[in-house]
Amino acid sequence: MAILIRKLRKLKNILSVQEFMTRNERSKTYINYWRRIMKNKIETESAPKALGNYSQAIDTGNTIYLSGQVPLDPNTMELVEGDEEQIRQVFKNIQAVCDAAGVSLDDIVKLNVYLSDLSVFAKVNDVMKELFTEPYPARAAIQVAKLPLDSLIEVEGIIVKK
Template sequence: MQKQIIQTAGAPQAIGTYSQAVKVGATVYLSGQIGLDPVSMQLVEGIEAQIHRVFQNLQAVAEAAGGSLADVVKLNVFLTDLGHFALVNSIMAEYFSQPYPARAAVGVASLPRGALVEADGVLVLES
């Protein structure tokens, strides 16, 4: 199967050697998104704003791939403070509905650009 690179101005441009997403067949691999505003390329202020921005960025890339967050089957969330886990859950419920994707939440020492949260995922598009 041939891979297709997914690119959108609706999410931050890559800040490293990666693509926003790669589509292979009906599967789309979403790269990690932090709370960067796609226009200014600056990190938004505060954990709540960063969580929202992360999901908005993932949503923009999913849509560019021809899907939506409803197509996400696996989500990985990385937090510099696991004390924000409940906040992630409540904000995630604004972007996802049941049945929820499989998910991992991992505490990490640091993230790019001093971000407080990052998430990546895998979605499967209907054929």
């Protein structure tokens, strides 16, 4: 896309405004076509349905963006009880979305972990150590005032396909 923009900038200098706009509109159509092709929704019934107007994940070709997962049981859509159980459920949900996308947890390159209580951070580390292999994904852990459905944890991530 950067190459296309550079070419358009060069063309702008030599073409009349009308010629540029005509070519620019064709370029926009071309870019929008590829954006539609390269933006695919990933959805599975093995993970909780979205609680709002968003997708469980979006595949853009080489990169998959995982929406935040909270510790809901996908069958009942209810929050699981207990700190460690909530942490494990979030990663089960992420695993289910990864399976639907044809990737594994080891393909995750970045995680953002949101916690309503930072005192469970060590438990998150323990669970992640069981589920992930080195090199571990880059990660941020952030304490927040409140999470959806009063859950303890929400995790979002980025996957790069091998």
